[in-house]
Amino acid sequence: MDILALNCGSSSVKYQLFNWDKKEVIAKGVVERVTIGDSFIAHEVPGRDTYKEQSECPDHRVAIDLIIRTLTHPAHGVVKKMSEISAVGHRVVHGGEKFTCSVRINDEVLDAIRSVQHLAPLHNPPNISGIEAAQAVLPTVPHIAIFDTAFHQTMPSHAYTYPLPYEWYEEYGVRRYGFHGTSHLYVSKRAAIKLGKPLEECNIITLHIGNGVSHTAIKGGRSMDTSMGLTPLEGAMMGTRCGDIDPAIPPFIMDQEGCTPREIDSILNKKSGLLGITGRFTDRRDVITEADNGDTRCQLALDVEAYRLKKYIGSYAAALGGVDAIVFTAGVGENAGVIRQKALEGLEFMGITLDVEKNLKTFSKSGETEITLPDSPVKVFVIPTNEELVFVEDVVAILDDTYTDHTKFPYTFTAQDYTP
Ligand SMILES: Nc1ncnc2c1ncn2[C@@H]1O[C@H](COP(=O)(O)OP(=O)(O)O)[C@@H](O)[C@H]1O
Numbered sequence: 082m083d084i085l086a087l088n089c090g091s092s093s094v095k096y097q098l099f100n101w102d103k104k105e106v107i108a109k110g111v112v113e114r115v116t117i118g119d120s121f122i123a124h125e126v127p128g129r130d131t132y133k134e135q136s137e138c139p140d141h142r143v144a145i146d147l148i149i150r151t152l153t154h155p156a157h158g159v160v161k162k163m164s165e166i167s168a169v170g171h172r173v174v175h176g177g178e179k180f181t182c183s184v185r186i187n188d189e190v191l192d193a194i195r196s197v198q199h200l201a202p203l204h205n206p207p208n209i210s211g212i213e214a215a216q217a218v219l220p221t222v223p224h225i226a227i228f229d230t231a232f233h234q235t236m237p238s239h240a241y242t243y244p245l246p247y248e249w250y251e252e253y254g255v256r257r258y259g260f261h262g263t264s265h266l267y268v269s270k271r272a273a274i275k276l277g278k279p280l281e282e283c284n285i286i287t288l289h290i291g292n293g294v295s296h297t298a299i300k301g302g303r304s305m306d307t308s309m310g311l312t313p314l315e316g317a318m319m320g321t322r323c324g325d326i327d328p329a330i331p332p333f334i335m336d337q338e339g340c341t342p343r344e345i346d347s348i349l350n351k352k353s354g355l356l357g358i359t360g361r362f363t364d365r366r367d368v369i370t371e372a373d374n375g376d377t378r379c380q381l382a383l384d385v386e387a388y389r390l391k392k393y394i395g396s397y398a399a400a401l402g403g404v405d406a407i408v409f410t411a412g413v414g415e416n417a418g419v420i421r422q423k424a425l426e427g428l429e430f431m432g433i434t435l436d437v438e439k440n441l442k443t444f445s446k447s448g449e450t451e452i453t454l455p456d457s458p459v460k461v462f463v464i465p466t467n468e469e470l471v472f473v474e475d476v477v478a479i480l481d482d483t484y485t486d487h488t489k490f491p492y493t494f495t496a497q498d499y500t501p
Pocket residue numbers: 290291292293320363364365366411412413416417
């Protein structure tokens with residue numbers, strides 16, 4: 082059974098075609114610069130050179146057509162016709178309180194996703210266009226929505242309630258939701274395997290550090306708290322997003338500079354974080370290189386990022402009442418040893434003893450790696466995330482009618498009989 086996983090971002094569409102029977106990736110890739118101009122596809126098939134093609138994608142529908150054309154291309158493709166694909170799994174970032182698990186998409190589900198799109202304006206609208214575009218091209222196969230927020234619906238009310246007028250929660254749904262759920266779920270399952278303990282007995286802190294950054298405190302496989310909030314703006318400092326700040330700052334700057342709520346929101350989402358402090362960069366590779374070259378603002382941005390990571394580790398260890406493992410994942414978490422080291426410095430009192438040399442040599446391509454010394458009471462792992470695999474597992478479980486919810490491990494594939 083071949084399953085297509087789609088992750089439609091504001092200006093990109095990532096995809097993965099997975100063969101469930103062989104448990105292997107048939108092809109994966111990304112269409113970049115969708116709606117922007119100069120769009121192209123980069124298509125990877127294991128054992129072949131990456132195929133790149135320039136092709137204008139003014140909208141997501143054209144991008145999805147391009148993916149399908151590439152997947153079925155006589156030379157670069159991997160399937161003869163699209164009818165070989167059994168189902169499509171779509172990432173949907175915000176599911177509000179309505180969705181505690183993945184669901185088969187129908188008109189009612191699409192309306193419900195639309196009803197919360199104002200809570201994730203950078204993410205949900207492209208997710209919806211992607212679903213509509215894929216349904217138009219593949220009208221006869223099941224389409225399944227997998228929500229970033231679903232995994233975090235297990236949070237207790239004291240973790241998701243803001244100290245704000247309670248009516249805002251009742252009337253507008255103002256509460257913490259949390260995101261990157263499939264990534265936190267996947268790496269925590271993998272960490273339990275590496276610890277050699279049942280997930281139900283583990284306290285794990287997962288640090289997803291990519292373009293978006295979020296941290297989660299996981300007890301017994303369930304999300305107990307997470308750093309992103311009503312929207313993906315709260316929590317850690319990110320490439321262009323501010324994360325936690327004094328809420329009085331936005332109205333103060335609006336008064337000073339005469340900007341509108343929409344303008345200030347755009348600055349906090351797109352011009353803050355590492356870009357805000359450095360004035361130049363969002364990519365940590367650039368920030369690290371320039372800090373090494375003596376740029377003090379790049380150094381400051383790294384110091385702020387690492388210090389804030391350390392504070393989340395401490396607070397989540399307290400929230401969980403102890404921690405068995407800490408996991409670094411996503412582009413930065415998997416590759417930036419310097420940031421990991423800085424974030425963990427001084428945490429020996431918590432039982433974390435880093436293997437400094439091994440940490441600096443660990444990247445995504447190293448695979449799942451323990452970066453603490455063998456006698457470290459708390460283990461720290463670098464675990465490459467695989468959100469698409471969670472999409473695929475959920476799709477299969479829904480098609481087989483064995484699906485309950487994420488935390489009940491409908492398929493133990495990621496947890497048991499799988500070696501990444
Ligand atoms: N070797 C590296 N060192 C530091 N940061 C890296 C490295 N490789 C990738 N990154 C960072 O990873 C980020 C992308 O992470 P990723 O998880 O792919 O993001 P997303 O899925 O949210 O688009 C880039 O912005 C870049 O800063």
